[in-house]
Amino acid sequence: MMRVLYDHQAFTLQDFGGVSRYHHELLRHASWQSELAVALSNNLYLRDQQYPRYRTFLPNSSLPARWRVIQFFNDRASRRALRRAAYDVFHPTLTDDDYFLDLLPPGRPLVITIHDMIPALFPAHYPDRDDQTLARIAQRADRIIAVSEHTRADVLRLLPVASEKVAVVYHGYAEPAAASGPSALPLPERYVLFTGSRALYKNFGCLVKALAMLPATVAQGMHLVCAGGGSFTAEEQALLRQAGWAERAHQFGPVSDVQLTHLYRHARAFIFPSCYEGFGLPILEAFSQQCPVVLSQASCFPEIAREAALYFPPDQPAVLAEQLARLLTDARLRRELVHLGQLRLLDFTWHNTARRTRAVYEAACAHQGNLTVRPAPTTTVSALEL
Structure with missing residues (x-):
């Protein structure tokens, strides 16, 4: 049974947004056993009752310390999950931090998703970003998912990676389940x-x-x-x-x-x-x-x-x-x-995204010589450890 570990990063930083929604949809449509190493999160996509082992934390508060508390416990949960090594593939939800590189066991497959190369293309707008972080992660990754052919071309042009490591997997789309209620916005007619x-x-x-x-x-x-x-x-x-x-x-x-x-x-x-x-x-x-x-x-x-x-x-x-x-x-x-x-x-479904992502995971395992078998879909979330 192939086991995939996802870390906390997108679900710590985003209450909603494209990157956390992407990973949530992978979890929902997974044909592999998934573990999401999250202890605390106010992310809206996790509130669908599928993840009973995580907790929200002051979801309606604007206290600056709220994020630091969430970050502390989630960072600890992800590090513990990485050290436990009960996974076949590790798929971090963001690539802004390479904390996990020293925690991955030798030979354990790493798969990353690159959604765009905007910081590298517009560096003046991201003065605090360390471009070498993504380069280090990309070099260690066994496989890289790019969300479009255009992004793949940018990855190959801007990062020191081999072309056979980078696969295109499009996002899917599904209309939000809550999209049936009335709108209260005072909109003009045209x-x-x-x-x-x-x-x-x-x-x-x-x-x-x-x-x-x-x-x-x-x-x-x-x-x-x-x-x-x-x-x-x-x-x-x-x-x-x-x-x-x-x-x-x-x-x-x-x-x-x-x-x-x-x-x-x-x-x-x-x-x-x-x-x-x-x-x-x-x-x-x-x-x-x-x-x-x-x-x-x-x-x-x-x-x-x-x-x-x-x-x-x-x-x-x-x-x-x-x-x-x-x-x-x-x-x-x-x-x-x-x-x-x-x-x-019709060409963009999360089912297709998950199916193609599974193929990338399998290729990463094959690259490292890891044997995987057809799984029964299961998703878990790391429990809060105080």
Whole structure:
């Protein structure tokens, strides 16, 4: 029975978010025996009653010391699980810390997932990051999972690893179980949607400039809704005023899964102008809610969406304005993109992600000469040890 150990890192740092959701979905769809070395966590994805042996810790508190307590006990739980060595494969949930390298027994397979190479590509925005940490982990890893072909190419270009070690395994998508409730957001009748952070390489300024270039007949009555990413900064407010959109721009967040689903479902278009992403999960979120998509023609976007989206060069807001105007005025085009998005979504399931991840685990075991057998699916979480 193949046994896979996951450490605490993503479930310590994130109450919700893409990386912890990815690992939670692997645990849910595992065809291997899993152990999640977590003692305390307020992560929302763990609250589905499948993990009775971990505890929440002051989930509604904003005390700064809360995180330090969670970190202390989870770090201890993960280190103990690593020393116990009752696993065939170790899969850390983040690669920002290489604490586990000295704790792995010789010959024990290590598999890591690299979601993107953003810190290496935009080093000025990550001055405190040690690039050598990821390089050390990648060199020790028996297999590396990249979440897109584009990310795989970046890994091979930027890290000292052999190409045969790096496999592409796409994320899956499943609509949140709670997405059936009402939304309490005061939304305008007609709006285009932007989600997530607006900083740095997210290229929010390109979108605002494009909105200013829309023909008056298209822009009339249209609003911009931003979900997440915090309140508009002074610089963003000035940019919106200059574009003439300050009174029609709305920011909501953080938003629940129910609210986010509602935002996609009722938007006239979802716009993702980012210059770089490792995978682009919001694309699948929009597809699932039959929301037509306009994407930057950059990084992994054409790989993930293919013909189910309209594209524009990320440095050309005039082209974005043209594509958005086409979409907002052509009902047939919107229906076609929605249909193609529904078809493309079928290629991304967590079942497929887990199946391909299992193949990576088996390859890592074979690389180390470890024999594995077909398992019965089981998941456990390390008990709190005080």
